Amino acid sequence: MQVYHKLKDFTKKYPRMAVALGMFDGVHIGHQSIIRRAVDLARSADGTSAVFTFSNHPLSVLSPQHMPLQLGTEALKEQLVAGLGVDVLVSIPFTREFAQRTPEEFLELLRADFAPRFVVTGPNYTFGQRGRGTHRQLLRDGPAYGFQTEICPAVLRGGRIVSSTRIRALIAEGELAMANDFLGHPFRLVERVIHGDRRGRTLGFPTANLPILPGVAMLPNGAYAVRVAYDGQWYGGMASIGSNPTFAGCSRRVEVNIADFSADIYDRELTVDFLAKLRDEQRFASAEQLVRQLTKDRARAAAIWRTQLPS
Numbered sequence: 001m002q003v004y005h006k007l008k009d010f011t012k013k014y015p016r017m018a019v020a021l022g023m024f025d026g027v028h029i030g031h032q033s034i035i036r037r038a039v040d041l042a043r044s045a046d047g048t049s050a051v052f053t054f055s056n057h058p059l060s061v062l063s064p065q066h067m068p069l070q071l072g073t074e075a076l077k078e079q080l081v082a083g084l085g086v087d088v089l090v091s092i093p094f095t096r097e098f099a100q101r102t103p104e105e106f107l108e109l110l111r112a113d114f115a116p117r118f119v120v121t122g123p124n125y126t127f128g129q130r131g132r133g134t135h136r137q138l139l140r141d142g143p144a145y146g147f148q149t150e151i152c153p154a155v156l157r158g159g160r161i162v163s164s165t166r167i168r169a170l171i172a173e174g175e176l177a178m179a180n181d182f183l184g185h186p187f188r189l190v191e192r193v194i195h196g197d198r199r200g201r202t203l204g205f206p207t208a209n210l211p212i213l214p215g216v217a218m219l220p221n222g223a224y225a226v227r228v229a230y231d232g233q234w235y236g237g238m239a240s241i242g243s244n245p246t247f248a249g250c251s252r253r254v255e256v257n258i259a260d261f262s263a264d265i266y267d268r269e270l271t272v273d274f275l276a277k278l279r280d281e282q283r284f285a286s287a288e289q290l291v292r293q294l295t296k297d298r299a300r301a302a303a304i305w306r307t308q309l310p311s
């Protein structure tokens with residue numbers, strides 16, 4: 001997949017585009033149906049599939065106080081979109097200047113830079129100044145700009161609409177099984193390993209520490225069964241979300257003990273998929289008691305990740 005962070009004239013390089021439009025935070029099963037439809041339409045037209053999105057949420061510019069925690073970073077969105085077989089990802093910053101475009105100017109930009117044959121989006125998508133452009137305008141005016149529009153219906157699970165807003169709430173409440181069902185993949189963190197207190201190795205449980213960036217959604221504190229991708233390889237593991245209350249404490253972070261693994265991976269990127277919660281975070285009376293609990297956690301985590309490692 002080719003990734004662009006700036007607009008330019010893509011029309012010569014990528015003919016007959018099918019473009020999926022949206023923020024796609026979390027790339028959940030509703031987003032996946034939109035993006036897959038663009039991929040299918042591009043294939044059937046022997047053309048190019050593209051996702052056109054923003055690298056920052058529009059509310060971060062228009063109304064920062066209403067900005068929701070994001071289900072993932074740019075790096076995560078890129079990973080998940082690539083996994084859907086998309087040819088081109090265009091992810092540009094949303095700026096005040098961009099927000100000034102009228103819906104008609106946005107459509108003109110789409111024609112000039114993408115010249116799409118097909119535009120695919122969801123029923124809640126809006127575009128142009130004050131979000132005045134709706135799916136109805138796309139359906140009505142698309143042909144004048146050279147494209148057909150497909151609006152994918154909202155995806156339901158258990159009678160409820162799957163949305164990024166709903167998944168954010170599930171993550172905050174620790175409803176991991178339902179969140180993963182709505183996401184269509186395990187809740188995922190992609191981050192670089194930072195330094196900790198170098199205590200993990202002395203306990204017999206080294207833990208690669210990952211920061212929880214401000215603005216990014218995270219599960220409640222506790223111990224979790226996880227799977228971890230490092231350098232193209234999947235491993236089982238267990239993770240702690242919290243601040244090590246048994247010791248002096250630290251800033252809230254994610255710590256991952258990777259099974260059957262030994263290497264220095266400071267500053268390297270890890271992908272951590274949260275599979276199931278094992279227990280709440282506890283303050284133990286001693287390091288020995290924590291170690292005893294971690295040994296039990298490891299056995300329970302292994303029973304979970306063993307069936308969930310991609311080959």
Ligand SMILES: Cc1cc2nc3c(=O)[nH]c(=O)nc-3n(C[C@H](O)[C@H](O)[C@H](O)COP(=O)(O)O)c2cc1C
Nearest residue numbers: 196197198199200223238239240244245246281282
């Ligand atoms: C699966 C797992 C669960 C953990 N649970 C707790 C806990 O309940 N309470 C706690 O104080 N620390 C817990 N820890 C964190 C350890 O205290 C921490 O990994 C250890 O102190 C090493 O810290 P360091 O990486 O900064 O060296 C847990 C770690 C793991 C891997």
Ligand SMILES: Nc1ncnc2c1ncn2[C@@H]1O[C@H](COP(=O)(O)OP(=O)(O)O)[C@@H](O)[C@H]1O
Nearest residue numbers: 196197198200201206207208258262263264265
């Ligand atoms: N099985 C493993 N799981 C996690 N990290 C490991 C493992 N084996 C080696 N490491 C390395 O050890 C570091 C964690 O050791 P630890 O003593 O907890 O240090 P820190 O407190 O700096 O995280 C990781 O960042 C990684 O570089």
